Amino acid sequence: EAAVTQSPRNKVAVTGGKVTLSCNQTNNHNNMYWYRQDTGHGLRLIHYSYGAGSTEKGDIPDGYKASRPSQENFSLILELATPSQTSVYFCASGEISAETLYFGSGTRLTVL
Amino acid sequence: AQKVTQTQTSISVMEKTTVTMDCVYETQDSSYFLFWYKQTASGEIVFLIRQDSYKKENATVGHYSLNFQKPKSSIGLIITATQIEDSAVYFCAMREASSGSWQLIFGSGTQLTVMP
Numbered sequence: 001e002a003a004v005t006q007s008p009r010n011k012v013a014v015t016g017g018k019v020t021l022s023c024n025q026t027n028n029h030n031n032m033y034w035y036r037q038d039t040g041h042g043l044r045l046i047h048y049s050y051g052a053g054s055t056e057k058g059d060i061p062d063g064y065k066a067s068r069p070s071q072e073n074f075s076l077i078l079e080l081a082t083p084s085q086t087s088v089y090f091c092a093s094g095e096i097s098a099e100t101l102y103f104g105s106g107t108r109l110t111v112l
Numbered sequence: 113a114q115k116v117t118q119t120q121t122s123i124s125v126m127e128k129t130t131v132t133m134d135c136v137y138e139t140q141d142s143s144y145f146l147f148w149y150k151q152t153a154s155g156e157i158v159f160l161i162r163q164d165s166y167k168k169e170n171a172t173v174g175h176y177s178l179n180f181q182k183p184k185s186s187i188g189l190i191i192t193a194t195q196i197e198d199s200a201v202y203f204c205a206m207r208e209a210s211s212g213s214w215q216l217i218f219g220s221g222t223q224l225t226v227m228p
Contacts, residue, residue: 031213040220042203042205042219048214096214099159100162106156
């Protein structure tokens, strides 16, 4: 069974602070993704990666950086967090040939 | 531009009945993939069913089936014999074959409540 683990599950940050959301997958998938979920918008793609050392911009990358130091790990970094980044963030992994993406359980981020 | 629209924000049905959730999509690609996901109360996102644009037969998995109407750019999800556990938010999503990655475009979701 595909496994994608996110940490932390919940995070409260202050405006202007740095936030790092972590994701680990044990599927040996090359591709990993970060989505955010907001009411009325469904999920939207922030950044993705084709493998270790690569990151690509998704549909809403502004204010976010990503890092893929290894096959298993993919981080989302908010250098200067703002209240508009309060959201639920989902990491996912999957090969393009697979039937679907596999999602983590999500991280709820609140920026005060 | 790609777009996925779910106009039903919430639906309530009685247990053991059939429900249909609507979804329309926009794409310029001739090849694309359509998905339905379920988000449980705990927030977990679960894959339910998929329809590839080149397939004419509607996909069916368990008590989930699709009503794919390509000329109308529509992909409805049908749940038969609904159960209380089907209460959740259902998302429709699309991936264009030309994207080369899992760049899913999601609809805004439909909240389904199944009542006893």
